Every structure is written in structure tokens, then in C-alpha cells.
Amino acid sequence: MSVRELITAIRRHLVLLVGFLLLGAGVAQLVTSLQPTTYESKASVFVSVSQQARGLDQAYQGTLFSQQQVRSYADLVTTPKVTAPVIRDLRLHLRPEKLAKRLKVDVPVDTVLLNITARDTDPAMAARIVNSVTHYLITAVADVEGPQPGRSPTVRVQVVRPGAVPKEPSSPKPVLNVSLGLVLGAIAGVLAGMLKEALDTRIDVASDAAAASGLPIVGEIAYERAARKRSLVYDTDPLGMRAEGFRKLRTNLRFINVDRPPRTIVVSSPLEGDGKSSVALNLAFCLAQDGARVVIVDADLRRPTVASSLGLVEEAGLTSVLSGQASVADVIQRAERGSTIKVLTSGPVPPNPSELLGTKRMQSLIQELRADADYVIIDSPPLIPVTDAAVIAPSSDGVVLVVRSGRTKREELRTAAKSVDAVNGSTLGVIVNMTKPKHDRYRYYGGYRRNENKPRLEDLGTAPSIENTPTAPVG
Incomplete structure (x- = not known):
């Protein structure tokens, strides 16, 4: 996955990311609240040779001896020889090994210092414990390293920094815990x-469809709630984003092949429910809008x-013509909403649709309709369940595949495209239907609708409107 794809995935799943961030912060806050408040008090002791050195060599040897002894005394701190008298002195209700777990011993490298840290829920008790530990450590060292015949030199341990009562707790650390929770939540x-x-x-966005099929995206149709009951955009919002999507689709189809733009277009989809019929109708009305x-x-x-x-008669139509029961002129109807739109309905449902659509009569019919029209838009069944659309594809200028955002899978789109290629058909591109509108586009079209009632330039007598200029038929 490239960096750009990663950023796109993060933006697409931003709600999921925010959810994990809040979850990480919440868990960190919960863990912080469950942790007991503890305080740490630190003391330092200095280890040296008690007898006076007579030269540099003897001083150096004494320093090395002290460094070696310090590491041994670090282990001595947590032994019962030190912790047991501390418990008796402070009357702690602890066992020696429990107290040892509350102690931390640190020996800085190349020094003769010994740092001892005691931890407790009471800040004053933490200071008392660490000071008592240093006291009984000195006593234990004196017992172990006391003057003995034939043994020299004698080690001396003294406190250089007694433990003080801490003012701030050492744990928990809310800021650190929440920060760590946010980092882990983000990851x-x-x-x-x-x-x-x-x-x-x-498939959610157009880039998904393009990456899955390798086909150009010829249109993106925004989702509108009103389209559930009224499929035609001119019955809902002719100035809305969905209507603008069809106008862009019309323009893109004209520029697919400038010298020979497609005139006979089959509209299909991988599966049922992708909105192919609605796209076919609105594309036809959008083309007819230009005359x-x-x-x-x-x-x-x-x-x-x-x-x-x-709202047309469906008792006679395409199947009536293909079966020889009627001619095109007998069954073709004119759409009430468009003076330049004619409709050839399906007619009676036959038992063998694929065989009927694959006849030479169907090919001749397409050529006959093409001769009397600028565009022939064919609404065909889905490509994966049946082969009807693939049968018609070679007789047309190309197929446009309609996929539904958030529903159609990438493999389904690839399978549908392969079905067209298998019959040597041409796939013009992909239309991503029911996409989620972006908020910035909402703002633009909201302003466009607010300004639609303002005086236009042609009304003011300054310049003619391009939209009112007569358009010659495309063909």
C-alpha cells in the first residue's frame, strides 16, 4: 500500500480512527484511576576506604576496591539483614521480601555512590523507610566489613543525601498514560x-472502481433520498448534484471518441440493484435536453x-417487434416529458430472452433505430446473472457499467468487464452510482440554488445565454 493509498484509507475510515483514539484515551484514564497513588523518596550513600592512602597507586587501588564493594552492597540492601530490622523499627506490617520489592537500588557507572529509592502510598513513610534502610545498611556493612586480623583496608559507608518527603506522587502519571493511550489507539x-x-x-469511491477494472470513470452520480420514489432527476431537483452528475456523464461520453462519439450505448451493471435503469433513463433525458x-x-x-x-403502455414493445407481431412504428411511444425522446418498451416477457436478443432481427432493429435517432440508449439486464447484455454488446458502440457505491464489490466489476470482453464488446467506462456527496459541493450547489431566482444577464439585456442558444442534433 502506497502512502497516498494509506492516507486515502485513513480519511475513509476516519470515524474508526477517532473511535480507537477515544478508546485508547479512555482505557488509559481507567488504568490511571485504578492505580494507587505512590510516592518515592531517594537517598544516596558514599562508599570509601577508611584508612589514608599513602600514594597515588594506593589511592587508585582503594577506589577500585570501593567500586567493587558498592556492587556487593547493592545486593545487600534487599536482603533480610537490612529489611528485617527496618520492619521492626518502623512497625511495618510487611514481610522482608515484600519490603524488598518496594526498594530500588541504583549504582551509577564508575562511581562509589549507591542510590536507594523507597516507594510507599504515604510520602512521609517513604522517606522514613529509605532513611531507615540507609541506617541499617551502614550497620550491616560495619558488621561484614569490620576490622579483622590480616584484612585491610576497611570500607566506610556514609549518607551523603538523606531521603526527603516527596511533594509530588511518582505514579500514576496521567499525562504520560493518556499520551501513550492515544499513541496506541492511533496505531x-x-x-x-x-x-x-x-x-x-x-467500491466506495471512483478510484476504487478505476483500480479494480482499469476502465475510465465516465460518471459519478450522487445519492439523493428523493430518488427512491422518483427516478428522474427532473422530478426531484434539476439543479442538484445528482442532475449535475448526469450532465457531466453526458459530456464525458461525447469526449470518449471525439471523431466518432458513441451513439448506441448499452447500460448494464454487474448485479441487480445497482441502479442501471435509473441511470439509463436520466442519461437519455439529459441527452434530449440539448435537443x-x-x-x-x-x-x-x-x-x-x-x-x-x-407511465407508458408495456403490453407491446421490443418482444413484439422481434417476434414479428408488430413493426417499430406500431409500438414505439413518445415520452411525455421529452418531445425528442421515443421509448421502445420491453413488451410481453418471453421464455427465452437471451436467444431472442441474440437474433439477427435484434441487430437489424438496433441499426434501424440508430438511423432515425442521434442516440439509442439500451437498458439491459445485469451481466453476471444472465448473458443478455453480453449478447447485445457487440451490436452497440459500447457498454457502460453501473456500479453502486458501498455495495458492488471489486471482483464483481472485474467479472462484468470480462463478460463484455469475452464477446469482443467495447466497454466505454464505469459509472459510480449513489456516491456520498462531499460537503464542499453541498455548499456550492446550495449557493447555486439560492441564486437561481436572481436576474440573469440576458434578462438585463447584456448578453445572450448560452443555455438558450439552439443546439443542433448530435449525430
Whole structure:
């Protein structure tokens, strides 16, 4: 995973990352509250040779001897010879080995110092313990290293810094614990996001579809709640983001091949429920908005929806023409909302849709419709469950694949694209449907809608509007 992909994954799973950050901070705060408040008091003793050295060599030898003895006295601090009398002196309800765990001994390198630290929940008791330990350590060293015949020199231990009553607790450390919790939470959040990114193969944004299929993204259609009941954008919000998505789709299709732009377009999807029929209808109406002559063909002979969406008669249509029961002129209908849009509904549902769509009569019908229209938009069934769309693909200028954001999986898109390639069809690109709108775009379109009632330039007599300029049919 590249750095850019990692950043994209983090932004996509920002809620997950924030959740782990809060969880890490919460756990750290909980652990901090459960930890007892303890204090540490530190004392230092100095170890030296008691007899006076007579030369540099003897002084150096005495220093080396003291350094060696200091390491031995560090182990002596936590033995019962020191801890037992401390317990008796301070009347502690502890065993010698328990008190030893509250002591920490440190010997700085190349020194004759011995640092002793005592830990307790009472700051005054921590100071009393460490001072008592140093006292009984000196006594224990005197017993062990006392003057003996034939043994010289004698070691002397003295306190150079007694233990003081601490003012601040040594633990817990809330700031350190919470900081550590935030760091661990951030790491866990990033790892969880990467794991979810690896396991979740659904397409969320256009870059996912492009990476999965290697096909160009020709359109992104934003999600609008009103589209559940009314599929046509002109019945919901003609100035909204969804309508603008279809206008961009119209422009992109025209620029796929400038010399020979696609005129016969099959609209399909990997699986059912991706919104292909809605995309086909809105694309046709968007093309007709420029004055182009458009024919919509409902080639989904299994679950047709075009007739019901436009309120047209569906008893006769495509299957009637393919079976020879009627001609195109007899069954083709004009959409009420578009004067330049004609609709060839599916007609009666046949028992053999794939065989019917693969006939030469279907190929001739497409050419016949193409001759009298600027665009022929064919709504076909999904590619993975059935082969209907793949059968029609070679007779068209290309197929556009509609995927649904947050639902269609990358492997499903790859499988659908391979189905088109297997029949030598051309895939024009991918349309990502029902994407999540960005907030900055919301602000732009909100301002655009607020300004739609303001006087336009042509109303003021300054310049003609491009939108009102007559457009020649594309073809």
C-alpha cells in the first residue's frame, strides 16, 4: 500500500480512527484511576576506604576496591539483614521480601555512590523507610566489613543525601498514560483501517472502481433520498448534484471518441440493484435536453421497469417487434416529458430472452433505430446473472457499467468487464452510482440554488445565454 493509498484509507475510515483514539484515551484514564497513588523518596550513600592512602597507586587501588564493594552492597540492601530490622523499627506490617520489592537500588557507572529509592502510598513513610534502610545498611556493612586480623583496608559507608518527603506522587502519571493511550489507539486505528480496507472489497469511491477494472470513470452520480420514489432527476431537483452528475456523464461520453462519439450505448451493471435503469433513463433525458433525438430501448426482458417509470403502455414493445407481431412504428411511444425522446418498451416477457436478443432481427432493429435517432440508449439486464447484455454488446458502440457505491464489490466489476470482453464488446467506462456527496459541493450547489431566482444577464439585456442558444442534433 502506497502512502497516498494509506492516507486515502485513513480519511475513509476516519470515524474508526477517532473511535480507537477515544478508546485508547479512555482505557488509559481507567488504568490511571485504578492505580494507587505512590510516592518515592531517594537517598544516596558514599562508599570509601577508611584508612589514608599513602600514594597515588594506593589511592587508585582503594577506589577500585570501593567500586567493587558498592556492587556487593547493592545486593545487600534487599536482603533480610537490612529489611528485617527496618520492619521492626518502623512497625511495618510487611514481610522482608515484600519490603524488598518496594526498594530500588541504583549504582551509577564508575562511581562509589549507591542510590536507594523507597516507594510507599504515604510520602512521609517513604522517606522514613529509605532513611531507615540507609541506617541499617551502614550497620550491616560495619558488621561484614569490620576490622579483622590480616584484612585491610576497611570500607566506610556514609549518607551523603538523606531521603526527603516527596511533594509530588511518582505514579500514576496521567499525562504520560493518556499520551501513550492515544499513541496506541492511533496505531490500532490505522491498523484496523488497513485491515478493513484489505477485507472490504466494496467500491466506495471512483478510484476504487478505476483500480479494480482499469476502465475510465465516465460518471459519478450522487445519492439523493428523493430518488427512491422518483427516478428522474427532473422530478426531484434539476439543479442538484445528482442532475449535475448526469450532465457531466453526458459530456464525458461525447469526449470518449471525439471523431466518432458513441451513439448506441448499452447500460448494464454487474448485479441487480445497482441502479442501471435509473441511470439509463436520466442519461437519455439529459441527452434530449440539448435537443438530441433519443430512443430508449428496454432490453431487460426479465424485469422491465422503463414503461412503469415513464407511465407508458408495456403490453407491446421490443418482444413484439422481434417476434414479428408488430413493426417499430406500431409500438414505439413518445415520452411525455421529452418531445425528442421515443421509448421502445420491453413488451410481453418471453421464455427465452437471451436467444431472442441474440437474433439477427435484434441487430437489424438496433441499426434501424440508430438511423432515425442521434442516440439509442439500451437498458439491459445485469451481466453476471444472465448473458443478455453480453449478447447485445457487440451490436452497440459500447457498454457502460453501473456500479453502486458501498455495495458492488471489486471482483464483481472485474467479472462484468470480462463478460463484455469475452464477446469482443467495447466497454466505454464505469459509472459510480449513489456516491456520498462531499460537503464542499453541498455548499456550492446550495449557493447555486439560492441564486437561481436572481436576474440573469440576458434578462438585463447584456448578453445572450448560452443555455438558450439552439443546439443542433448530435449525430
